[in-house]
Amino acid sequence: RRQHAYCPLAPCSARARPPMQFPYASGPWGGSPPELAGMYAGGFPMGMPGSPPPPPPFPGMGFPYQPQFPAPMVPGAAGGAPAAPPAAPGGAPKQASRGLQSAPGDAANEAPKDGAEEEGGGKSGPYAEVGFGDIFKQFVLLGWTAFGGPAAHIGLFQKVFIERLKWMSAPLFLELFALGQCLPGPTSTQVSFAIGLIKKGIPGGLLSGMLFQYPGLILMSLFGWAADSIDFELDVIKGLVAGLSAVGVALVVGAAVNLSMKVCTDRETRMLCLISAVLAYMHQAAWLFVAVIAFGGLVTIVRDWNKPVKEAPGEEGIESLGASKPTGAVLIIIWAALLATVISLRNTLTYEGSNKGVFWFEAFFRSGSIIFGGGQVVLPLLLNEVTQYEYVCKDTATQVNVCERVPDYQIYPKGDERIKSWMTEEKFLAGLAISQGMPGPLFNFAAYLGAVTALGAGQNAVVGIICTWFGLFGPGVLLIFGVLPFWGSFRKLPLYRMALPGLNAAAVGLVVAAAFQLYDTARRASPFPDTSVAIGMIGFTFVEIYKGQAPLGVVGGGVLGIIAWALRLKWTAERN
Numbered sequence: 001r002r003q004h005a006y007c008p009l010a011p012c013s014a015r016a017r018p019p020m021q022f023p024y025a026s027g028p029w030g031g032s033p034p035e036l037a038g039m040y041a042g043g044f045p046m047g048m049p050g051s052p053p054p055p056p057p058f059p060g061m062g063f064p065y066q067p068q069f070p071a072p073m074v075p076g077a078a079g080g081a082p083a084a085p086p087a088a089p090g091g092a093p094k095q096a097s098r099g100l101q102s103a104p105g106d107a108a109n110e111a112p113k114d115g116a117e118e119e120g121g122g123k124s125g126p127y128a129e130v131g132f133g134d135i136f137k138q139f140v141l142l143g144w145t146a147f148g149g150p151a152a153h154i155g156l157f158q159k160v161f162i163e164r165l166k167w168m169s170a171p172l173f174l175e176l177f178a179l180g181q182c183l184p185g186p187t188s189t190q191v192s193f194a195i196g197l198i199k200k201g202i203p204g205g206l207l208s209g210m211l212f213q214y215p216g217l218i219l220m221s222l223f224g225w226a227a228d229s230i231d232f233e234l235d236v237i238k239g240l241v242a243g244l245s246a247v248g249v250a251l252v253v254g255a256a257v258n259l260s261m262k263v264c265t266d267r268e269t270r271m272l273c274l275i276s277a278v279l280a281y282m283h284q285a286a287w288l289f290v291a292v293i294a295f296g297g298l299v300t301i302v303r304d305w306n307k308p309v310k311e312a313p314g315e316e317g318i319e320s321l322g323a324s325k326p327t328g329a330v331l332i333i334i335w336a337a338l339l340a341t342v343i344s345l346r347n348t349l350t351y352e353g354s355n356k357g358v359f360w361f362e363a364f365f366r367s368g369s370i371i372f373g374g375g376q377v378v379l380p381l382l383l384n385e386v387t388q389y390e391y392v393c394k395d396t397a398t399q400v401n402v403c404e405r406v407p408d409y410q411i412y413p414k415g416d417e418r419i420k421s422w423m424t425e426e427k428f429l430a431g432l433a434i435s436q437g438m439p440g441p442l443f444n445f446a447a448y449l450g451a452v453t454a455l456g457a458g459q460n461a462v463v464g465i466i467c468t469w470f471g472l473f474g475p476g477v478l479l480i481f482g483v484l485p486f487w488g489s490f491r492k493l494p495l496y497r498m499a500l501p502g503l504n505a506a507a508v509g510l511v512v513a514a515a516f517q518l519y520d521t522a523r524r525a526s527p528f529p530d531t532s533v534a535i536g537m538i539g540f541t542f543v544e545i546y547k548g549q550a551p552l553g554v555v556g557g558g559v560l561g562i563i564a565w566a567l568r569l570k571w572t573a574e575r576n
Contacts, residue, residue: 127317128166130199132207138165139192139211146212146439147550150255150376153188153441161195168198168317178500179487181263181507182293184369185476186443189213193480201320205481216440217447217469223434224451225461232426235527236565241426242526243561244433247539247554249518251436252376254544256515259508268303269505272296276509281516284380289510293372296506297499309494321488322481331482335475339369356457357467364446364471376442377510378472380517383428386449388420422453425525432518437554446472531569535560 128134138160146153154177161167176194180187189209196208230237264270276292323331342362349355363385371378390411393403407425412418431452435445446468454464490496519536526532539557542548 126166127168130167130204130319132200132204135196135200135204135208136211139196139208142192143212143215144439147437150186150188150442154191157188157191157195166317167195172316172318175491178504179483179491180480181372182500182503183476183479183483184371185479186441186473189441189443189473190476190480192441193477194484197322197481197484198318198320202322202481204320205322209477213440213444213473216435216438216444219438220431220435220444220447221451221461221465224431224448224465225455227427227431227448227452228455228461232424232430236562238426238527239561239565240558241430241433241561242522242528242532243535243557243559243564244554245429245522245526245557246532246536246561247543247557248429248433248436249515249522250536250540250557251543251550251553252379252511252518253515253536254540255376256508256512257544259511263501263504263508266501268299269501272299272502272505273509273512276506277512277516280510280513284384284517287370289370289372289377292509293503293506296502296504296509298502300500300502300505301495301498304498309497318488321485323485325485328482328485331478335369335478335482339365339475342366356459357463360450360453360464360467361471364450364468365474368443368472368475372507372510376514376518377507378443378514379432379445380514380521382445382449383425383521386422386428386453387425423449423456425521427452429522429525433554433557437551443472443476444469528564528569531564532561535564 142156142160146156158170158173162170162173176191176198177187180190180194183190189212192212193205193209197205200207232238232241260270260273264273272295276296279288279292322328342358342365345358346362349358351359364382367378367381367385371381388408389405390408391403392406392411393401407421409419409421409424428449431445431448435442435448438444447465450464450466450468451461452464453468454461457464522536523529523532535557538560539553542556543550543553
């Protein structure tokens with residue numbers, strides 16, 4: 001009885017395999033082509049002296065299975081003993097036969113697409129050896145070229161460090177992104193610190209993170225210093241700011257759309273995103289952000305409780321987790337203690353003189369400590385910190401006692417002690433638009449706000465920048481360095497892995513809510529609300545549909561705003 005050479009159910013018998021001839025030039029196997037001959041070297045024909053071990057499956061053959069072949073026989077060995085397989089580079093012998101292989105399309109058994117032969121490769125895997133020079137070379141360039149906001153930064157990191165440089169595996173990178181989503185603070189900033197940290201420890205993390213931040217910090221500080229000398233009451237400036245703001249808000253909307261499509265992939269996560277967005281839009285309370293994130297994780301835990309949990313990928317590219325667990329715990333305690341201290345100081349001090357710096361640091365440190373989901377979420381909170389609002393009620397021709405939320409500087413005369421705002425809405429929105437066109441994290445917007453706030457209060461701009469920039473970035477950086485040592489352990493817990501989809505979906509919902517809140521603010525502050533909406537549509541289409549550069553979109557929005565001012569397109573009456 002003769003048997004086909006490929007036996008899907010059992011290893012083939014050497015005697016049952018017939019010789020197969022191919023219409024190719026003569027090779028070491030007669031009529032078989034050299035590239036196919038090696039596939040039958042483990043005994044085809046049986047006992048051929050010097051036969052090499054069978055290589056991995058020949059790509060493109062279309063066979064759903066690979067057989068187990070006997071090892072080649074060594075001439076002169078007792079009883080025809082099989083030859084020992086050649087040693088692997090690390091000294092361990094390679095497996096001469098691989099046995100049955102799962103059918104193609106079985107995702108659980110396919111090789112990782114990033115080039116790793118198997119999970120758990122760790123330091124011995126096919127990932128690049130990274131030094132401080134490599135970190136400096138890559139991040140010093142990214143700091144000046146990473147435009148487009150947090151969602152674009154994450155995509156850029158994946159293209160550079162995963163696909164091109166192979167510093168780590170794709171599943172590991174996605175876990176770092178998910179961890180940043182679940183921690184307070186700026187997600188793309190935390191990932192930039194984490195990339196350097198897992199390669200070269202705490203020094204590597206500090207190097208990669210700071211190189212990614214400093215260009216935007218310098219540029220936004222300069223814009224904040226210059227904004228104090230601009231008269232925002234001029235009509236042409238109002239038109240410019242309205243155009244800039246419209247495109248700036250459109251970019252936030254684009255980030256919300258992109259993140260929701262990437263993270264919310266099933267019915268439950270989409271519903272969680274919706275619930276989170278609605279609640280965050282209706283009630284802008286600090287505790288609510290934490291509550292909706294926790295609720296999202298709980299929902300997916302319940303949903304997936306009886307389902308098999310996908311295992312965590314191995315340590316594919318992890319060289320370090322930074323600090324030890326005790327040191328990580330100390331960093332987390334420092335964050336919590338500092339938060340409690342500055343809140344207590346603000347409640348006991350008065351806003352005057354040198355105490356103003358404490359108020360600025362507290363407002364931004366507190367905001368950075370309760371924000372999940374990235375830079376877009378923090379924007380409405382920061383607006384409420386730097387601009388104070390009151391409700392003004394009046395009778396109209398059709399309604400009685402209609403109340404409207406109005407900034408206090410529009411209610412009281414200039415210089416009145418009852419004005420508590422640190423800046424106007426127009427200055428805030430102008431800075432937001434400019435920050436959208438700058439490289440690096442959106443949180444660098446804090447440097448602009450610090451400069452404008454300090455100059456408006458008669459203080460040195462550098463003092464304001466230090467208080468606000470370190471205040472906003474501090475919580476996220478302390479927490480990513482403090483949590484990563486523990487993340488190495490709890491990332492493998494089934495409970496954490498079940499909660500991840502819900503945590504991320506709820507965080508994206510906060511970004512969606514922020515987009516609508518900023519839309520409301522920009523439209524209300526615009527001298528031509530309908531025209532601003534149209535400019536925002538144009539900017540969104542240019543950047544998101546036609547993939548134009550974000551800085552060009554922002555500049556184009558400013559130009560359209562000036563044109564709208566010149567043509568008086570639906571220009572509304574000035575507010576009193």
